[in-house]
Amino acid sequence: MSNLPPRITPPPLPGFPPQVPPVRPNRPPGSDMSVGLKIVLMGLLCCVLMIGALAIWLMAYDRNTTSADVSQDIVGQWGEKTYIDGPFLAIEPDTDSLKPAGIVPVALNVNANVETLSLHRGIYEAEVFTAAISMKGHFRSSDFKCFESDSIMVKIDIDPQNVTETSPLKIGDTTYVWSRSDSSLYTYIPIADVDKTDDVPFSTSIKARGSGGFFIMASADTNTITIIGNATNPSFSREQLPVSRTVGKDGFSAKWDIRHTVGGYSVCEYVGADFLIGVDRYQKVCRAIKYAFIIIILTFFSVFFTETTMHRPIPMFNYFLIGVALILFYSLLLGLSEHMSFGASYLIAAVMTIALITCYMWRMLDSKGVGLAICGVLSIMYGFCYVMLCISTYALLFGSLLLFVALAATMYGSLKIQYR
Amino acid sequence: MESQATQNMNQQMAQAPKLPTIPQPKYTMRWLGLQTIFVLGISIIFTMIASGIDSLAESRAELTLLSEAASTLVSNSTGYCFAITAISLLSLTLIEIGFRKPVNYLQYGLIGCALCLFFLLLLAMAEKMPFYIAYAIVTAMTVGLIGTFVKGIMTRAKAVALTAGILIVEYGIILLLLYMGSMALLIGSLSLFVILAIAMYFTLKLKVINSELTIQR
Numbered sequence: 066m067s068n069l070p071p072r073i074t075p076p077p078l079p080g081f082p083p084q085v086p087p088v089r090p091n092r093p094p095g096s097d098m099s100v101g102l103k104i105v106l107m108g109l110l111c112c113v114l115m116i117g118a119l120a121i122w123l124m125a126y127d128r129n130t131t132s133a134d135v136s137q138d139i140v141g142q143w144g145e146k147t148y149i150d151g152p153f154l155a156i157e158p159d160t161d162s163l164k165p166a167g168i169v170p171v172a173l174n175v176n177a178n179v180e181t182l183s184l185h186r187g188i189y190e191a192e193v194f195t196a197a198i199s200m201k202g203h204f205r206s207s208d209f210k211c212f213e214s215d216s217i218m219v220k221i222d223i224d225p226q227n228v229t230e231t232s233p234l235k236i237g238d239t240t241y242v243w244s245r246s247d248s249s250l251y252t253y254i255p256i257a258d259v260d261k262t263d264d265v266p267f268s269t270s271i272k273a274r275g276s277g278g279f280f281i282m283a284s285a286d287t288n289t290i291t292i293i294g295n296a297t298n299p300s301f302s303r304e305q306l307p308v309s310r311t312v313g314k315d316g317f318s319a320k321w322d323i324r325h326t327v328g329g330y331s332v333c334e335y336v337g338a339d340f341l342i343g344v345d346r347y348q349k350v351c352r353a354i355k356y357a358f359i360i361i362i363l364t365f366f367s368v369f370f371t372e373t374t375m376h377r378p379i380p381m382f383n384y385f386l387i388g389v390a391l392i393l394f395y396s397l398l399l400g401l402s403e404h405m406s407f408g409a410s411y412l413i414a415a416v417m418t419i420a421l422i423t424c425y426m427w428r429m430l431d432s433k434g435v436g437l438a439i440c441g442v443l444s445i446m447y448g449f450c451y452v453m454l455c456i457s458t459y460a461l462l463f464g465s466l467l468l469f470v471a472l473a474a475t476m477y478g479s480l481k482i483q484y485r
Numbered sequence: 486m487e488s489q490a491t492q493n494m495n496q497q498m499a500q501a502p503k504l505p506t507i508p509q510p511k512y513t514m515r516w517l518g519l520q521t522i523f524v525l526g527i528s529i530i531f532t533m534i535a536s537g538i539d540s541l542a543e544s545r546a547e548l549t550l551l552s553e554a555a556s557t558l559v560s561n562s563t564g565y566c567f568a569i570t571a572i573s574l575l576s577l578t579l580i581e582i583g584f585r586k587p588v589n590y591l592q593y594g595l596i597g598c599a600l601c602l603f604f605l606l607l608l609a610m611a612e613k614m615p616f617y618i619a620y621a622i623v624t625a626m627t628v629g630l631i632g633t634f635v636k637g638i639m640t641r642a643k644a645v646a647l648t649a650g651i652l653i654v655e656y657g658i659i660l661l662l663l664y665m666g667s668m669a670l671l672i673g674s675l676s677l678f679v680i681l682a683i684a685m686y687f688t689l690k691l692k693v694i695n696s697e698l699t700i701q702r
Contacts, residue, residue, distance in 0.1 A: 106518045113525045120567075124670075188667040378693060381518030382575075385525075386685050393677055400671035417678060425685045 106381050107365050110388055111358065117392040118357040125354070125399055129347035136191035139184050140276040143193045144227045147275035148335060150282035151221035152200065152234070152267065154208060155251070167220065171264065173202040173285035179294035181340060188403045192341060193276040194294070195229070200271075202285060203264040209256060216253040222282075223250060223273065230272035236265060243269075280337030283323040290336055293318040299338035307336070346402040346410075349454055353411075354395050356450045361391050363471055367442050368426070370478045377430050387422055394418040411454075415447040510697040512582050517698060520578050527594060528571040531601040535566035538604045545612065555611040558663050562620075563604050565659050570600050572680065576651045577635070579687060583700040586639040596631055603627045617660070624656045 153167035181194045209217065219234060225245040233240035234252055236259070241252040250271075259265055280302065281290050295316035301307055307319035321336045365384060372379045394414050401410035419440055427436030449467055453460045539560045546556035574593055581588045603623055610619035632649040639645070658676050662669045690701045 102515070103518070106522060109522055110525075113522070113529070116529065117567075378514060380514045380688070380691060380698065382521050382578075382691070383685075383688055385521045386681060386688060390681055390685075393674065393681060396670070396674040397678065400674040403667070404671060421678070421682060421685070425689070428689050 103369070103381070107369070107384060110381070110385055111361050111365070114361055114388040114392050115358055117389075118354050118395060121392070121395045121399060122351055122354045125347045125350045128399075128403075129351075132189045132347060135186055135189040139186060139191040140193065143184065143191075144224075144273075144275040146278040146280070146339075147196065147223070147227045147273050148280045148282070149198065149221065149223045149271070149273070150284060150335075151223075151249075152202075152219050152269065153221075153284060154204065155218040155220040168204070168208045170202040170204045170267070170285045172287045173200065173283070173289070175200050175281050175288075175290045177279065177281065177290075177292045179279050179292060179296065181294060181296045191276065192296075194274065194279065194296070194340065196273045196275070196279055198271045198273060198281075199268070201266070201268045203266040206259070206263055206265055209259050209265065214256070216255050217259075218251050218253055219267075220249050220251045221269075221271070222248060223271070224248065225250070227273045227275050228271060229274055232270045234267060234269045236267045276340070278337060278339040280335035283321060283325075283334060283336050286325050288321065288323040288325075290321040290323075291318070292320075292337060296338075296340050298341050300340075301338045302334075302336055304334045305336045346407050347399075349407050350395065350399045350402060352454055353398065353450060356453070357392065357395065359468070359471070360446050360450065361388055363446060363475075364388075364391060364422075364439075364443065366475055366478070367439060370481070371426070371430065371435050371439070374481060375430055375432065375435065379429065383425075383429065387425065390418055390421050390425075408451075411447075411451055415444075415451075419443045419447065510695070511587065512585075512698040513696065514693065514698065517578070517582075521575070523590065524571060524574040524578065524593070527597050528567050528574065531570045531597050532567040534601050535563040535604050538601075538608060539563040541605075542608050545608065551608070551612050555616045558616050559604070559608050559611055561663055562607060562659060565662070566601065566604065568677070569655050569659065570597055572655060573600055573631075573648075573652060575684070577648060579684075579691075579700065580635075580639075580644050580647055582691070582698055584639055584641050584644050586641065586644065588638055592634070592638055596634065599627055599630050599634075620656075620660055624653070628652045628656070 151167075153169045155167050175198060177196050177198045179194050179196045181192050183190045184193055219236075219241070221243075225247070228245070228250065231243045231250060233242050235241075236254060239258055241254055243250040243252050245251075279292065281292075283290060283305065293316065297312070297314060297316065299312065299317050299319070301310065301319060305321060305323065308322050310319040311317060317338075319338065323336070364387065368379060368384065368387060394417075397414035397417060398410055401413055404410075422443060423436045423440040426439045427433060449463075453464055453467075456463060542551060542556045542559040542563075545551040546553055551559070574597060577588060577593070577596065606623045606626065607619055610623055613619075628649050631652060632645050635648045636642075636645045658673075662673050662676075665672055687700070692699055692701050
């Protein structure tokens with residue numbers, strides 16, 4: 066500081082008043098409001114607008130709860146999770162011995178085609194499924210020799226409410242019609258009909274319905290279970306993950322190949338997948354509202370930057386209207402998403418909001434360039450917001466990077482703000 | 486001597502003809518900014534009062550003084566309190582600027598009270614008569630009261646007609662939404678979008694002329 070040369074003020078010219086530096090008010094040109102007051106009011110406005118966003122969030126949360134209740138009601142009437150165990154040869158329960166309650170087949174091959182469909186009640190809906198299951202396999206012939214009675218019960222444990230149709234059990238060349246009990250399908254086979262010299266093949270098929278999940282017990286010594294379906298969001302059982310699986314937009318397929326070294330039920334587990342019952346539109350709207358504050362702040366800054374660089378004051382009332390348009394986006398999104406897909410709703414609501422604000426800014430400042438610039442800024446923000454809604458794992462990283470870029474852009478923009 | 490000269494000067498100044506003074510502009514951008522925050526603030530307060538009326542409707546329904554259907558309709562109608570208060574008072578602000586007739590904060594507060602009292606009257610009347618008749622009577626009472634009040638403040642028939650027209654449209658839309666069921670949210674959002682677009686159109690006519698906000702016709 067001390068090395069700087071002293072500033073020399075030239076003496077005033079004779080007959081002229083001394084020169085004074087021009088007054089530089091700390092306010093945008095043409096505005097009677099200082100920058101500080103304007104920023105404080107913008108902050109207050111943001112807080113008030115966030116109350117509106119909170120109200121929409123509460124509305125979405127409330128509708129989500131109602132939707133879950135209605136979905137459960139629909140599901141209760143259609144059928145809940147489907148568990149299939151069998152077929153196996155049932156043994157009369159004997160409490161005095163340690164015999165197992167059934168004799169499982171040596172090999173079991175199950176193919177299931179699970180088709181999901183939506184059931185609607187008003188604007189609410191629930192995802193349910195119908196399943197076509199074909200089962201093939203064979204028992205050991207020696208297993209039939211231990212039965213002393215004339216006939217033996219073959220059983221499949223499944224909730225009969227889930228069963229819509231059955232085809233007869235085929236053992237060898239003979240067919241047997243299934244009967245229903247409280248918790249299973251069963252049929253009796255005369256021991257005399259069974260060929261005890263070789264393996265005893267069987268096959269049957271069942272049509273079932275349910276919701277929330279579809280599971281099959283891998284009870285045989287060697288199990289090959291294949292499940293295909295059109296659900297796009299299956300969550301496979303964690304105890305036994307499939308050996309091969311594909312999940313895509315058109316559906317999924319999964320295959321389990323399980324071999325038990327020790328027979329019996331103690332080592333058997335259900336394999337299958339859970340499915341989403343309700344729809345996730347409300348969760349997506351709630352997640353979208355989390356980005357409302359940053360979108361409002363960035364939009365306000367863009368408008369403020371435009372106001373300052375164009376030297377055209379914009380009243381706070383106009384800021385308020387722009388903020389209301391930004392909040393109304395979420396209300397439109399919520400309303401539209403109840404009648405169409407979330408993506409289409411987002412697109413329509415975003416286009417409406419961007420078009421409104423763009424036209425407003427264009428007409429307000431009589432500048433097509435400003436309108437296009439605001440349109441670009443809003444399009445980028447809503448585009449990034451949608452991307453963050455679609456990616457789940459990388460949302461935090463992506464959002465942080467986006468904030469960094471937004472901060473850099475804001476810093477760069479603030480360097481351009483100069484008052485004359 | 487000096488005091489005598491000062492007295493003479495004061496007398497001369499007192500006798501001199503008074504020059505017209507330039508009034509300070511009232512409708513400035515700062516005023517509009519503060520007015521917007523004020524309107525939103527009192528709208529939030531009245532919304533809280535309306536939620537109290539909502540609770541009262543539920544308790545009256547529990548006491549079987551109000552039918553379940555009417556209670557639901559009254560509760561749903563209180564949900565629109567913020568929108569109707571904010572839109573009405575902000576419209577009045579624009580009308581005030583347009584007609585250059587000052588409306589003070591107390592008068593804004595009183596109009597807000599009338600808008601909030603609508604819901605209490607609706608609850609009270611819905612206990613004694615069908616909901617839609619109660620709604621029509623209370624709407625007429627509220628619009629009449631506010632219209633008369635605005636007439637007293639502004640003394641301009643056009644301002645009264647504008648205020649009354651805006652209120653009637655608002656209450657009409659709310660009545661439609663109440664009977665619309667599951668489509669109410671979508672139709673309500675689209676209606677708000679249209680109202681917002683109209684408000685934006687009018688604010689485009691808001692210009693600063695001689696440091697004062699003016700609506701250009």
